[in-house]
Amino acid sequence: MCTPGQVASRASLVISNYSRNHSVFLGLSDYFWATTQSKFPLPYGTKGSGKLQCKRCIVVGSGYRMKNSSLGDIIDTYDIVIRLNNAPVHKYEKDVGSKTTLRFFYPESAFFDPVLDNNPDTLMVLVPFKNLDIQWLKTILNDEKRINRGFWKKPPIIWNVKSQNIRILNPYFMQIAATKLLGYIEKNNKKPTTGMLAITFALHFCDVVDIAGFGYPALSNKKEPIHYYEKVTLKSMAVSGHNITLEAIAIGNPLQNRLIHNLTYFFFLYFNFYSATR
Template identity: 60%
Template structure:
């Protein structure tokens, strides 16, 4: 046998051994992060209205003819007529909303269509797939960076970046330092799930007696955020997310208590606001994986969501449809 033949046999053996090792590794550790899809940054082609045109094909009766945030004019001159109560409408909450909106300023974004007519947005989820991703610099290059709840930025900048255009939250998830985890001009966007959420915000803004009832976890009693940095998300987006992406009934009496997560809601909101929508850090471990953490910043597992009103597998299907239709793009493995 020639020397070349020996080398060929040795090479084939080494390749075969490597392939077996890779297969074994993936089977043994199926939830380890796979290579990340790095965005093209500034080279991403941004076509104004591109996401809007695609969303119409998937979401029935999709329209952008709705304000992003609630405005005082909706309740001052003529009360906004809503068919649903919170979280899908403002029926019965008009009076308290008027008092809150009188303190906060009118809708204004840190970025304008005049300065940049085409908006590239990324919705940064809280998932464990962001850990060790080194996506920080990529995330910082988007025009609008949306973050969720109490997900930290400080000490995680290399993986999640440090730019925050807006942060969607609810009172129970406001247990963070707004100055440490946000930029000075970041918008804090309240997602009101229930009337006590509005009562909490009103008490914070007016330094009134705090409400302690009606929360599944006590929200902060002191919360140092300027009124001009606070917005209230239009419940229309919660309605669209539940009724059109999750096909959940929102008409009373509601037998199904399933509610969208803040993450899926943020994606729906981004479809309304942006021309390019990318996501990062979305997705949960398989239900059989009891040890994998669900967040990049804390050691909790899927067990913590057992009593929640969220259906993570249902939401995963909705996100996959958006990905398959190329309405959104994922920067991390989903």
């Protein structure tokens, strides 16, 4: 069931000064390309989605619990499917689905196949963590001299994505995720994960917010991969600049308040959240 305003009414109880009176993306006219309207309706684009009376969204995490989940068909039934970073779709459709409405990424995580891992009109949403991120996008779109320094990992030099499919996330959502949901202060020097930002965005845009594939192995588990598509373990998070313990608490809060629902098992430290598939 989807009830208009359902998430908004509950979110105000969890997020102080909650408001939907903010633009979703930065104005593209302020940047480096001309906008065109989406050519395709759902599920392959967003044409007409603004007119949906009730928007059912799912944020698909990249967690290992997506492996062998068989959630693909369920995920594809949502109006809006949000994916993260370079998480692949090709060859994983049975578990993660084949539909991608929005893909949140930053330059270092832009190594996905634009054709195989997205739909023809998927919107690529840049999450700008630093000034260089927008500068990188400018050099790619205008075919200017590439920037090589200032990234923790070299971003793509060639990126075959249509400019009309690119958006930049309004930094407002970064602020809300960091200060309201995670309680970070300016001197903390920690940043929300892309997944946390996607959930924050969905809470401000959707009427139903479900998640899948979130959570990390227990700290004592040194061998289980953290992603469904590669063998990287929890050790890699030590230098990530994210506080995954605090993020688990931040996700647990709206789960307990039924603001969002989880389709997969979520465990971290003191939290045990089981399937809430309706």
